Amino acid sequence: MAPLWPAPTVSEPVRATVRLPGSKSVTNRALILAALADSPSVLHKPLVARDTRLMATALRVLGTGIDAQEDRWLVTPAALDGGSHVDCGLAGTVMRFVPPVAALANGDVSFDGDPHARERPMDAVINAMRALGIGISATGSRGRLPFTVHGTGSVPGGEVTMDASASSQFVTALLLAGARYEQGVVVKHTGKPIPSTPHIEMTLTMLRERGVRVDSSVPNVWRVRPGTLHGLETVIEPDLSNAAPFLAAALVTGGSVRVPDWPESTNQPGDTLRDLLTRMGATCVLDDGLTVDGGSVVHGIDADLHDVGELTPVLAAVAALAQDTSHLRGIAHLRGHETDRLKALATEINGLGGDVVQTSDGLTIHPRPLHGGVFHSYDDHRMAQAGAVLGLAVPGVQVENIATTAKTLPAFPEMWAAMLEMERAA
Ligand SMILES: O=C(O)C1=C[C@@H](OP(=O)(O)O)[C@@H](O)[C@H](O)C1
Numbered sequence: 001m002a003p004l005w006p007a008p009t010v011s012e013p014v015r016a017t018v019r020l021p022g023s024k025s026v027t028n029r030a031l032i033l034a035a036l037a038d039s040p041s042v043l044h045k046p047l048v049a050r051d052t053r054l055m056a057t058a059l060r061v062l063g064t065g066i067d068a069q070e071d072r073w074l075v076t077p078a079a080l081d082g083g084s085h086v087d088c089g090l091a092g093t094v095m096r097f098v099p100p101v102a103a104l105a106n107g108d109v110s111f112d113g114d115p116h117a118r119e120r121p122m123d124a125v126i127n128a129m130r131a132l133g134i135g136i137s138a139t140g141s142r143g144r145l146p147f148t149v150h151g152t153g154s155v156p157g158g159e160v161t162m163d164a165s166a167s168s169q170f171v172t173a174l175l176l177a178g179a180r181y182e183q184g185v186v187v188k189h190t191g192k193p194i195p196s197t198p199h200i201e202m203t204l205t206m207l208r209e210r211g212v213r214v215d216s217s218v219p220n221v222w223r224v225r226p227g228t229l230h231g232l233e234t235v236i237e238p239d240l241s242n243a244a245p246f247l248a249a250a251l252v253t254g255g256s257v258r259v260p261d262w263p264e265s266t267n268q269p270g271d272t273l274r275d276l277l278t279r280m281g282a283t284c285v286l287d288d289g290l291t292v293d294g295g296s297v298v299h300g301i302d303a304d305l306h307d308v309g310e311l312t313p314v315l316a317a318v319a320a321l322a323q324d325t326s327h328l329r330g331i332a333h334l335r336g337h338e339t340d341r342l343k344a345l346a347t348e349i350n351g352l353g354g355d356v357v358q359t360s361d362g363l364t365i366h367p368r369p370l371h372g373g374v375f376h377s378y379d380d381h382r383m384a385q386a387g388a389v390l391g392l393a394v395p396g397v398q399v400e401n402i403a404t405t406a407k408t409l410p411a412f413p414e415m416w417a418a419m420l421e422m423e424r425a426a
């Protein structure tokens with residue numbers, strides 16, 4: 001078993017300012033778009049974490065120049081080469097977004113990842129790529145990793161229909177590369193509603209900022225015109241989903257946490273924390289940062305998290321510490337995330353004495369007095385964060401493999417300690 005991290009418990013309200021590094025989703029889109037552009041791009045304040053390093057490495061092996069200084073990454077596009085291998089780790093953004101780019105390379109590019117990456121749904125992207133004229137041979141089972149993309153230097157493109165109900169990333173994957181296909185791309189979704197749609201909006205916004213013409217006027221249809229992407233100098237927003245555990249600390253301890261540089265307008269799903277935490281008893285004030293003050297109680301919540309699924313683990317931890325029952329709905333797709341998050345949350349919270357029931361599309365969480373114990377993280381950064389939140393209020397919680405937070409926030413343990421230190425110093 002990976003090492004255990006004794007999650008700190010606090011008896012005083014947490015009072016802190018927590019500055020967060022860049023967004024994973026924005027950084028990895030910016031890297032892909034920079035690699036496909038007609039001129040160099042500069043990314044200021046990118047996220048430096050496992051998922052973004054994997055993306056940078058993937059694009060480098062395809063021939064892109066990336067000069068990564070700490071807070072400033074210069075990306076110089078070049079002709080894309082094949083004959084290489086891409087390690088996707090456990091990053092959905094790498095395993096879904098890079099293959100349609102690799103199709104533009106001259107030669108074969110093979111893809112694989114962590115053991116659990118081979119379980120994550122991928123078939124819609126593979127089938128769509130085939131329909132767009134891309135050669136791809138899947139050696140993995142059921143259209144999953146590992147597979148090889150047979151790049152020929154160009155892609156016909158055109159119209160494709162897919163079922164993206166398992167992940168919004170399937171749509172994003174084709175839109176990001178589509179302008180570089182000869183006929184562009186038209187993606188049509190059929191099936192149950194797509195989750196995490198703000199992430200598709202993020203893709204559209206970032207494409208348009210780089211000069212790509214995208215029509216999204218018809219629901220569930222996206223039309224990307226063939227054309228040139230421009231290089232761009234851009235500042236990456238802080239990762240608002242990674243703000244969740246820190247803001248939750250304010251709520252569960254009745255304290256106050258401020259996150260500077262909270263964007264006034266954003267496509268990041270983490271922005272809905274303002275509404276969700278307010279409904280759970282917090283007061284949220286947005287000026288040039290977001291300040292969350294906890295009240296005297298934590299309320300349960302009945303919430304559809306379909307669009308903001310990645311917030312679920314931390315919200316479930318808060319819900320387990322609330323005064324009444326919560327219903328988290330619309331998140332069946334979380335079974336295909338870094339782990340089956342519904343099963344993992346129910347198992348681990350119940351292991352501490354909780355009462356969490358899995359439903360067909362979510363979780364029902366009845367708060368119960370919790371006790372200490374091991375909280376397994378399943379190589380899932382957000383499970384580890386959920387364990388840390390529970391530990392604030394429950395003595396003796398030990399989070400297994402806290403290092404897995406490095407997927408999107410390598411300094412998480414240090415930032416957590418610093419947040420609690422500020423409270424003691426205040
Ligand atoms: O496009 C993106 O950057 C993401 C889309 C979402 O994926 P799903 O649509 O699979 O939930 C989200 O959960 C993930 O963390 C990041």
Ligand SMILES: C=C(OP(=O)(O)O)C(=O)O
Nearest residue numbers: 090091092093310337338
């Ligand atoms: C689902 C997530 O990640 P990925 O980009 O690997 O899908 C997540 O970060 O919560």
